Amino acid sequence: MYADTQNDITRQVVRVAQLLLAYGAESELVEEISQRLGHALGIASVEISISSNSLVLTSLVHGRCITTTRRTREHGINMTIICELQRICLLTEKGLYGINEVRKRVSRIEPRTYPKRYLVPMIGLSCASFCHLFGGDLAACMITFLASSIGMFVRLSIAKHHFNLLLNFAVTAFVTSMIAQVGYQFSLTETPKLPMAASVLMLVPGFPMINSISDMVKGHLNVGISRWGHATLLTVSSVIGITVAMQLGGLFL
Template sequence: MYADTQNDITRQVVRVAQLLLAYGADSDLVEEISQRLGSALGLASVEISISSNSLVLTSLVHGRCITTTRRIREHGINMAIVCELQRICLLTEKGIYGLYEVRKRVARIEPKTYSAKYLVPMIGLSCASFCHLFGGDFSACLITFFASAVGMLVRLFIAKHHFNLLLNFSVTAFITTLIAQTGLLFDLSDTPKLPLAASVLMLVPGFPMINAISDMVKGHLNVGISRWGHATLLTLSSVIGITMAMQISGHFL
């Protein structure tokens, strides 16, 4: 294998690993896909080291090593992209894709997001459903729907302007909790406290916490602890926003 070919393959493998990490794949999956894709494209071996915000990948062919480093910038959870990268790896292993096809497919990958006009009411409906499961009456479910829907609008607006994610969660929790307290302040429901709990469930960082535990169990302690810390900070930011809103109204759960 020529040096230029090894360089090209290494760039594509590290790009795939970079995208997997950026869009929420756990570290074990990143290692597996990188090694399988590199092997399918002709590399003798692929060694990868993952940290909280970067990765280092080394490829080996006929005793010649190439090492490259990439910085990881999180783009949010997107399992569609993770699945597409796995599909590219599988088709490469079957011999359907070569280096050119892999490069072309990876370059075409773009995150697809739902429109706000669909996302906002669905978030409101899901939180209202939780309120119903908790035993809330119709008024409580209605309050939860509006509180979480408005909160999601605020969250999307802040994200669109690229503010810090911790600030985003704190402000969203604050506004959502303020609206959720209307049932308690104006005696609109027989279960007025349930909207306070149900409307902020959209802010629970469940996926990062699951990934953190998965990484730590599988031996990637540094990445797992980093992800756990990030999820904890998001939770703390939400708690700060909720507490501030409750202090303003003078009501506590």
């Protein structure tokens, strides 16, 4: 294998690993896909080291090593991209894709999200469903739907302007909790506590926490602790927003 070819393959493998990390894949999957893709493209050995905000990848062919480092930045959870990268790896292993096709497919990958006009009411409906499961009456479910829908709209609007994620969660939790308090303020429901609890469930960072535990269990302590810390900060930010809203609403005696 020529040096230029090894360089090209290494760049594509590390790009795939970078995308997997950025869009929420667990560390074990990143290692597995990187090694399988490298082997399928003709690399004898692929070694990868993952940290909280970077990765180092080394490829070995006929005793010649190439090492490259990439910085990783979170772009949110997007399983569509992760599945597409796995599909590229599988088709490469079957011999259907070569390096040129892999490069072309990876360069075309773009995150796709649901339109806001569909996402906002569905989030509201899901939180209202939780309220119903918790035993809330019809009025409580309606309040939950309204509060969580507006909260999700605020969250998406803030994210569109690329504000800090911690600030986003705090402001969203504050707005959502302020609206959910109407059941207390105007005695609209027999279960006024449930909208307060159910409407902010959209802010629970469940996926990052699951990934962090998975990473730590599988030996990736640094990445796991980093993800756990980030998820904890998001939770604390949400709690701050909820606490301020409850304080302004006079719910703390």
